[in-house]
Amino acid sequence: MGLEEIRIVAFTVEMALLATALVLVPGVAAAFFLARYRGPGKGALDTVLSLPLVLPPTVVGFLLLELLGRNRPLGAWLAQHGIEIVFTWKAVVLATAVMSFPLLVRSARTAFEEVDPRLVGLARTLGAGPFAAFFRVALPLAWRGVLAGAVLAFSRALGEFGATIMIAGNIPGRTQTLALAIFHDVQVGRDDRAVGLAAVTVGLAFAALWTTEWIAVRRRLRRDET
Amino acid sequence: MTAPAVEIDLTLSAPGFVLRVATRIPNGVTAVMGPSGAGKTSLLEAMAGLRRGVRGRLVLGSQVALDSARGINLAPERRRVGYVPQDAGLFPHLSVLGNVRFGARADAAAVDAAIDTLEIRPLLARSTLALSGGERQRVALARALATQPRLLLLDEPMAALDPGLRDRVLPWLLRVRDEWALPCLYVTHNVGEALAVASHMVVLDNGGLEAEGDPRSLLSAPVVVGEAQAGIENILSARIVAHDATGGTTRVRTDAGLDVSVTLAADRPVGAPVTLAVRAEDVLVCGAPAFPEGISARNVYPSSIVMLERTGPDVTLRGSLGEDRGELLARVTPAAVTALSLAVGKTVWLAIKSHSIRLG
Amino acid sequence: MRCARLAAALLLAVVAVTATSVRSAADPPPRELLVFAAASLTDALVEIGAAFEGREDVRVLFSFGGSNALARQVLAGAPADLFVSANLDRMDELERAGLVRPEDRVELLSNRLAVVVSARSTLSVSSPVDLERARRLALGDPEAVPAGIYARRWLEARGLWAGLRERVIPTLDVRAALGAVESGSADAAIVYRTDAALSGRVRVEFEIPPEQTPGIVYPASVLASSTSVHARLFLIYLQSREAHAVFTRLGFEPLEGS
16 A cells, blocks of 8 residues: 555545544534423424435535535635635535534434433532533533444544535545545556555444444443443 | 511423412421322422423522512522432432532532531442442432532432331431521421421422421321322320330330330330321221220220211211320221210220331 | 533634644645546646646646536536646536636647457457447446547437447446446447557557547636646646647647647
């Protein structure tokens, strides 16, 4: 594997990390909210947030392009203000973040639902405000599930293809991730390189999923203790 | 006349349930009783600020926690209300000390005082998973007290404990009551607890206030609450005289001088005050002129019937036990009245099994 | 309580900073040129680009693909500095959208189509009608990719399109069509002769005479939004003698541009 291949791997991992960092705060917040809120509109919100899980990634990419393309109102506005997103690394982060978001939310939400709901209320009566109650009680009790969700989101981000190719293109050196590189290599007959890159991708995915499994086992053990 | 410690005028509307309570709570412990579903827990949660859709007025001493008319609705963390739920609700990821210290306003002095009152210093380093039921309740109490609340809310704190354990937590409850001058709402199903701890009582049913007042008078007059009858007609103050471990009994003497045999309560010291509670249904009436030999009940007293009254499907009988020795209420069927030819003035024997007497 | 709020704000700040400004340091440095070019130009432009890098202090990045896909990306806002298309239509589209100025356009090259089969194949296609022996024919997507459009027009003119269209495998660009024959996914393909010449795994069965196809023209232009001073320099270099030599060697036909 040459320098160029290593760059592609490093770029892919970097993009996946950034995407995970981007969805972390909104994802955890959404998960906590969905776990506790019992009012109108909850089902609708849950469905909307889960859409990227079910929609074809190319559709998600297409929708993002409709939103941010230069020939669309929002995209034009952004371009006017010197903000470039489409077909740059930022689009890679955005596409992978959107596709990974529901995975984080689901996992974190389950973790928050496992926390005794009255404990947060009790923390409030003891003088903790909403943020303090979240950080000192809910999150410490749910952190394993949140972490598992983050690792799952990262894994998904590593392999994102459909949405990425729509909104970020496959520009070597700028937006080419492992998945895009493999696709292109197979297209033009560079199977030798494709095989190498695919092996790396499988290795990364395996490591990430195995970590998730390990965290889940620890969670089960801990839960059986209490 | 001192101002009431807590002023409550709350309406809570939830799907399928409406709670409407307006009353004033004095200082000291107020027992809250009523059947399941009456709204006791909802009332506590509403007062702590943990429920949405609560309207009305709630004043804790000098602080207005809720006043819908003026748009005041303090968040739970600002209300200074200590809440101890039924199963303690300790934070599993913190040690005992971590739990007690959790409150934002828990300054070191208050934390120490709470630890000392509940005597949990030996437990501080432990994980919350390594505590018994009674210890958990004490830690939860200490945790609430450490924040120096203006009001303490206890939701059936001893319901999850074994009856033997119950008596061991009670002394600390009494210490809290005596050492920390706080108004306290104490939800319970247990009449003995209510009598032991509370100086005031409210009874809830169907989301509304059914009755309020002095615990003894409320419990003496049978209050038909929903489907459950919360009436204990016979309440006597007494003191422990002696324990008989082999015989499995403890002897007590009422203030009126009546000797009563109850089931063994060895953990209560001799001389300690105790309240006896017996339901009218559990008092047997024997019409034979001679002392009834050969029955298991240890408490048999000669009595003269002073009142005989039809109450619903039954007949309530009031029997005097002699000069200054008090009275007992018994409930019998009309068939029994006829069979025994019961009438005012007749002498009968009243018998009570040790097991029918509840200690408070 | 206050420290929890502070922690929340800090976490948010860390995430925000991480997500944007840290990586912004890796935003394309000014001395980088992004060239979008038709897939068939891959080898030629890589070589020419390397030579250009040797002369100027700039790094040339290429994105090769179907001209249609690249044009759409530029329309959507892709930050390319130069665009070299395999047909005029796509460049016209960009000009109509105001992304290319007419005075910046140059007609750079021409090319020829060729019918190829796998080098190990026994299939013989000596005349157009023999194409009907191919079970699967790979073309750059005949609805969008220039090479595929050129091929379809030729087939239509010969009256062969109706019979063959069911057997067409449309690929994303012409190099993928070549790859399909190389890998055996298709029996034959119509690609540029320049593509066929580069592959040792295919055999040219016959070349399509230029008079039988609509004019194949590769226009090139600087994009109006480009801020790179090197863009124009590279466009000029593409028309230089050195560049022409490379193009010619690989089988292209440089046009007399500006």
